[in-house]
Amino acid sequence: MPSRTAFSCYLFFVCVLSSVLPVFASVDFPRCFAEIKRGMHGTIGGTDNQGNPVADITQATSITYQLCKQACGTGGGAFSWSAFSQQFSAWLLPWLALLSQFPFGSKYNWDNLMSVVLALGSPCLAAYSLALTVLNTKWVARRFANIKYPNSRDAALLLSSLQQIPLKVTTENSLLASLVVLPENDPWWRALSEWLDYADTHTWTIAGVTSVAWVVIAYALTIIDAFSTISTDPNSNGQGLSGVGSIWLWMLPLTIGYLQISPRCDAVRVTNALARANEISYVAGPNGAVNADAISDMRALSLHPDRGSLFREQDATAPIFLYARLFSFTQVVEDFVSAYRSASEKCRQHIPVDPTIPWEAGDGKTIHPANRRGTPAQLGAYCSAPTYVRRSHWGREVFSRFFIASVAALALQWSTSGASVLIVYFTPTVGKWRRFSGSESVDGALGLGCRSGAYLLYAAVATSIWAMLVVSSVIAHYATVNPEYPDLSQRVAARVAVFLRRLAKFLAACNAAWILTTFLLQFGNFYDRCYCNSDVLGLGKRAHNVMLLEGSDISPMKAAWIGGVVLAVAGASLFLGFINVFVDPPLPSE
Known part of the structure; x- marks a missing residue:
């Protein structure tokens, strides 16, 4: 330790x-001072407490x-x-x-010691990283505030709690869109939230x-x-x-x-929890949702492997290294916000993922599962932001x-x-x-x-x-x-x-x-x-x-x-x- x-x-x-x-x-300063006052070292050099010379060394x-x-x-x-x-x-x-x-x-003791x-x-750095943590949490909650879609609350909570982790988002092959939209992935969100809520956290x-x-x-x-x-x-x-x-x-x-x-910064536990959850994740296939393992080893949400010296601080999970993840974490959140916002807007207009079928009315509290299924291309289009929306490389409100x-x-x-x-x-x-x-x-x-x-x-x-x-x-x-x-x-x-x-x-x-x-x-x-x-x-x-x-x-x-x-x-x-x-x-x- x-x-x-x-x-x-x-x-x-x-x-x-x-x-x-x-x-x-x-x-022995008391003895030395006593000798000085007795004149044993001359009569020049005595002062008052403001440094002004005194005529009588005894004073x-x-x-x-x-x-x-x-x-x-x-x-x-x-x-x-x-x-x-x-x-x-x-x-x-x-x-x-x-x-x-x-x-x-952090998984490496050297990073923990560092x-x-x-x-x-640098207490300033430690305070800066902690301040960023709570500011990021508030910012994530605000970014998801107007989004009404299944699991959006879990997404905001999980992203906030995983700030200390080097998260990697994969949008190719509609992986992120499948995780956001498919009803088969609802258990993924609940399971990951449960497995990250370990009892002996910090x-x-x-x-x-x-x-x-x-x-x-x-x-x-x-x-x-x-x-x-x-x-x-x-x-x-x-x-x-x-x-x-x-x-x-x-x-x-x-x-x-x-x-x-209580930051979730234990690299081993978070890695295991995410790996277990990804075992039950689904992706859209030509004939419906299939387990992600049947398609590839890629997942919508995973952890970056060790990426070399440039990213060493980003890959370390001790909370003080959050200073290095401000921009990358912001981009991860924006990926999820973009997908959820697009799906939420289309949902409000009663547009299903598959445009060839009519909108199925739900019970008024949930969205009917039929409205959330489609082909990979349909899911990708459903979660795509409008072409006029441009993403900054730096991220929103980072400065x-x-x-x-x-x-x-x-x-x-x-x-x-x-x-x-x-x-x-x-x-x-x-x-x-x-x-x-x-x-x-x-x-x-x-x-x-x-x-x-x-x-x-x-x-x-x-x-x-x-x-x-x-x-x-x-x-x-x-x-x-x-x-x-x-x-x-x-x-x-x-x-x-x-x-x-x-x-x-x-x-x-x-x-x-x-x-x-x-x-x-x-x-x-x-x-x-x-x-x-x-x-x-x-x-x-x-x-x-x-x-x-x-x-x-x-x-x-x-x-x-x-x-x-x-x-x-x-x-x-x-x-x-x-x-x-x-x-x-x-x-x-x-």
């Missing part, structure tokens, strides 16, 4: 860091970066295994355990509820712990609140969302769904990551720089340091990964405009799409390793060093290390922390609310 493999990697990181960090962690609450390096060295704070293990188990482990509740289902890496490396279970509750409680305790120790250590305050507590809050709405929609899903995903990514950056950014050291414009001076906060910089880099790379993969899916679909005889531009597009996807996967692996290593280094006090505590990255020459919080520092810091928590919780809640708006849309009546 991918989560077990990933968890083994995390344990490996823990073991390595627990053995390496003690070698470098040797600075200093902060020191310059240069004095910090000179007096305390460049090493990190003392490593404590008890503190490390406590923070790891309380702040990080619950979130890692929540990964086990994510749906997988889905975990992509989710960790939905709410005791384990799922427990994992979600565990994370919620852990995050609440993180908030309580951060605010209860706000004045004890300015360099460590909020690290659990900002780091693991807020930056991974995106996991909650994604986990709950997938548990709600509106792309835009809405993108906004929702980006909002979730940056509300959680942005909250983490905000909390650390306004945690001392928050320096102030002063620039002069004529007679006017302006103060500004520059709290960008190791921790906030790490979170900002993680969010920026995660967004870039999402952008590259979305662009690769667009280019890959363009490369299939003429799949049998691709021109030079299509062949180049195919290579570019594969390159972008592989580059994005590599960056996702690096980004996932980056954020995990960041947390573990943070727990091991690696960032508790002069460079990071002085926010050299943002303050430059004005860098200083706050050693003692004053009362005037705590109130604005609390306000920033509260704002960060509200931002993260609001972003996660709004995304979950967005998902619930589109879950279970009304399906068409028969």
Whole structure:
């Protein structure tokens, strides 16, 4: 199972860091600061918490970066295994355990593992795929809304639930028309719906509820712990609140969302269910409907086999890969909608499939079977759209769904990551720089340091990964405009799409390793060093290390922390609310 493999990697990181960090962690900052205040390292370099020099070193609450390096060295704070293990188990482990509740289902373990890496490396991509799932479901329901024909409701439901599967539609030899129209195929729809409704699908279970509750409680305790120790250590305050507590809050709405929609993404089960259903499918013959096996091995609805590197993500069934199936899934739905709409319109006009026989009146609720039988050519004509109707290669409303899903995903990514950056950014050291414009001076906060910089880099790379993969899916679909005889531009597009996807996967692996290593280094006090505590990255020459919080520092810091928590919780809640708006849309009546 991918989560077990990933968890083994995390344990490996823990073991390595627990053995390496003690070698470098040797600075006792409280003792060093006490020595500075006693004048043991000179009287120059003491400042207040805004970085302004103080004349009396004994009154200093902060020191310059240069004095910090000179007096305390460049090493990190003392490593404590008890503190490390406590923070790891309380702040990080619950979130890692929540990964086990994510749906997988691909037939290759590599694809399942890659889905975990992509989710960790780009929460934006995971949120985008989930948002597309519910938007597609609503779109399918709308496309079938005005269609009144037998099994149209089952068709809308099945297509919505099979978004994670690489579906293949075959219209040749009236296969699709036979599946839609022939009364002998009514059992096919009922059987497939029943066989796909397996009892142990990915939905709410005791384990799922427990994992979600565990994370919620852990995050609440993180908030309580951060605010209860706000004045004890300015360099460590909020690290659990900002780091693991807020930056991974995106996991909650994604986990709950997938548990709600319960995607049918198990490749083996769906393949078996479809194969069993296709055994009882019928096609039109010259002398009436015959079992499809008597004609050929082709079926109206089947699964694509492995099609090579260009379609690798489309063929993987883990839900995060839905980004690659937006266009192909839209085309599958349009094939069914076109056939059903044409049959429905002719049915409303009381036109039978066989134009040589009169319309047989039914019981007012169903269509008489005689009206639904004919030759292959008659069925094909019955389900054909008018010649003036043109189909786009891209599909209907794909870009509106792309835009809405993108906004929702980006909002979730940056509300959680942005909250983490905000909390650390306004945690001392928050320096102030002063620039002069004529007679006017302006103060500004520059709290960008190791921790906030790490979170900002993680969010920026995660967004870039999402952008590259979305662009690769667009280019890959363009490369299939003429799949049998691709021109030079299509062949180049195919290579570019594969390159972008592989580059994005590599960056996702690096980004996932980056954020995990960041947390573990943070727990091991690696960032508790002069460079990071002085926010050299943002303050430059004005860098200083706050050693003692004053009362005037705590109130604005609390306000920033509260704002960060509200931002993260609001972003996660709004995304979950967005998902619930589109879950279970009304399906068409028969």
